[in-house]
Amino acid sequence: MVGFTDIVLSHEVDVFSGSKHESDAAEFETRGVTVRARKPATT
Amino acid sequence: MTVEVGVASVNREVLRRQIQAKYRDVAVHPEAGFHFHTGRPLAQMLGYADAVVDGLPAGTVDSFAGTGNPFLFGALAPGETVVDVGAGAGFDTLIAAQQVGPAGQVIAVDMTPEMREKLVQSAASLALSNISVREGYAEALPVPDQIADVVISNGVINLCPDKQQVLRELYRVLKPGGRIQVGDILVHTPVPPEAKDDIELWSG
Numbered sequence: 001m002v003g004f005t006d007i008v009l010s011h012e013v014d015v016f017s018g019s020k021h022e023s024d025a026a027e028f029e030t031r032g033v034t035v036r037a038r039k040p041a042t043t
Numbered sequence: 044m045t046v047e048v049g050v051a052s053v054n055r056e057v058l059r060r061q062i063q064a065k066y067r068d069v070a071v072h073p074e075a076g077f078h079f080h081t082g083r084p085l086a087q088m089l090g091y092a093d094a095v096v097d098g099l100p101a102g103t104v105d106s107f108a109g110t111g112n113p114f115l116f117g118a119l120a121p122g123e124t125v126v127d128v129g130a131g132a133g134f135d136t137l138i139a140a141q142q143v144g145p146a147g148q149v150i151a152v153d154m155t156p157e158m159r160e161k162l163v164q165s166a167a168s169l170a171l172s173n174i175s176v177r178e179g180y181a182e183a184l185p186v187p188d189q190i191a192d193v194v195i196s197n198g199v200i201n202l203c204p205d206k207q208q209v210l211r212e213l214y215r216v217l218k219p220g221g222r223i224q225v226g227d228i229l230v231h232t233p234v235p236p237e238a239k240d241d242i243e244l245w246s247g
Contacts, residue, residue, distance in 0.1 A: 004214065004223070010115050012229065013089060021078035024244060029231035032089065032198075034111035034224065041220035 004037035051204040051239045058242055059180075062202055063155045066108070070132055070157040073105040081108050086134070089226070090115060099137055103165045106132035106158070109197035111226015114138060122146040123192040126216055128181050128209075129153055129199030133162035133174075139195060140171045150186055152179040182208045186216045193217075197226040202245060 015032035016025035024030075068075055073082060080088065082105050086096050089112040096104055113135055119125060119142040127136045130151035140149045151174055153159050159176050166174045179185040181196070181203050194213045203209045213223050238244055 004210075006222075008116070010111065013111070015085070015088065015110050015228070016079060019078060019080050020076075027232065028234055028238075031229050031231070032110035032226065033229050034113060034115045034226045036116045036222060036224050038222045039214055039217040039219060 005040055006036075006038040008036045010034040050207070052236075053204055053240055053242055053245065055204055058202075058204065058245055059154065061242055062245070066131065066155045067157045069108055070106050070155065070161050073102075077108070079108060081106065083107075085109065095138060098141070099134065100165045100168050102161060103132050103134055103137060106161060107134040109134070109226050110201070110228050111197055113195035113197060113224040113226055114142075116224055118142045119147070119193060124190055125149040126184065126186055126191040126194045127151045128184065128194060128196040128213065129202075130162060130176070131155075131158045131197075133158075133165050133176075135195055135197055136162060136174060137165060137169060137171065140166070140174050141169075143173065145173055148173045148175065150175045150177060150190075152177050152181070152184055152186070154178065154180055182212060184212045184216055188215055189218045189221075191216045191218060192221050194221070194223045195225065196223075199227070200225065201228045 010033055012031035012033050016022050086107055119139055121144040123143045125139045127149055130136045130153045136149050136151040151162055163176050177185045181199055182205055200206055200209050
């Protein structure tokens, strides 16, 4: 199976802290993150 | 380790209508206040440079909602073709269009008419002619195969019940060697099935 490769995750950000969604987000330890990944040059 | 990503059983059409209603409000009444952060304070939290935000129309900035920063890994290159999945009011679309320049293009896809309308107006106000705004869903992008050098998205995939199908679509539209730069959310505590079926939790 071919899929994404070279997957890199950024630092996590507590994006719901201080928002009205904070308690729900905290319950599931929700964090914002940015992902970079690549489609192989040859598939 | 491989983790299976299931398809949530939530009613897809009901969920889409509810999310559209929420993001219609973000487009039209961004000052209303939501269960998630929006606007310039959120952009600062996510590491967008003030100078970049200052260059965008105020209405675009006010309606910004996201969970990451697709440009954290560096600027896009001039001439690149970009697909912005769930572009919203176009905060990331406009940044991408400026970075890829007139030799590049950005295809912005969103399901909410008010967001698309706002994006078209904002692109016109900045005289950006390299943006194509299209109606569509992340699970069925109105985009040809292998057209994109990069796919960006920000806080959208978590709102889609069938995440595997979304990822298949991102993969399909990418050129070989292309990349995704996607902001979204992680949960460190497993979400129980009853919470996954709670549409209020999905749409906030």
